[in-house]
Amino acid sequence: MEQTISISRQNESKLTDTRTLPFGKIPTDHMFIARYADGQWNDPKIVPFHELTLSPMALCLHYGQTVFEGLKAYVMADGKINIFRIDKHQERFNRSLARMCMPAVPKNLFVEAIHFLVQTDSDWVPRDDDGSLYIRPFMIATENRIGVKISDEYLFMVLCSPTYAYYDHPLKVKIETDFVRASEGGTGEAKCGGNYGASFFPAQKAKEEGFDQILWTDCKNHEFIEESGTMNAMFFVDNVLVTPPLGGSILSGVTRDSILTLARENGMKVEERAISYKELQRAFEEGKTVEAFGAGTAAVVAPIESISIAGTVYNCYLGEDAVMFKIKKQLYDIRKGLLPDNHKWNYIF
């Protein structure tokens, strides 16, 4: 790829044993930054990681014009680096930005920023089988103005941080019927900061009750399952893989899309349709085997151990032959280059 962005390198790397680092706590040596002003992107560059100087009047601090993405780079079996589904993340980033009245990032800028940042910090991409480099593109409104308005100035940045298993155990989740994450017509399908800030209070309450995560339900009836934390929800019951449809209130997960594509190719029956917690409860009470899992970039596939429905805890299937583990392995093998990449999901350099 032709390089149009400048790179100034850190004198001395801070790289340590990446396995000892907690998720998302330690950035790599460099970061990408570009400024938007007067209707255009200016001065894109890779620089040593440093603190930002921001006026307390910056609009992002007041009215929440912030959008982010999360994707990963992996070391392949042959030692090359693979950024998984960069196109799909770029498209979603721009959809989120449009919803928040923020300027689009051209595809070449997004791809170049990530390509050269990961290349610059390539020593930080974990070589272990269960490791990856988490990549965090984000944009914030930086115009200095206290009045409520759409910002005319922005920063687009990319950070990276090495990561390993996101959860070290299968999850205990609770069907949430008091609070909602998103509503139709709201910002649920945008990856904007406010969605996450608003989810902390119910999630914290669930943690205090002994759960790892919430399974959100729809805002009208508190009945149909939406998604969970930073993951889309999937269920395997009666030999069908069922997941809630993309109706505007849930995030259009890239992992969700990859899993559904592979499941269909494997000949599995897949349904993207509304699924109520009552339907799940019936399946449990009829003694059916229910697999449940979260699908997302950070955890990839997060097995769910139990689901609490109106105070009753139902156990899910976690056997080694579970469908979720087969698909997870298939996804892993595609990313590693051990299986053919039929859909051009890998961006390799």
Ligand SMILES: Cc1ncc(COP(=O)(O)O)c(C=O)c1O
């Ligand atoms: C709310 C929410 N749902 C689902 C997902 C899963 O999306 P993806 O698979 O693209 O990471 C995420 C993570 O980005 C998320 O934040």
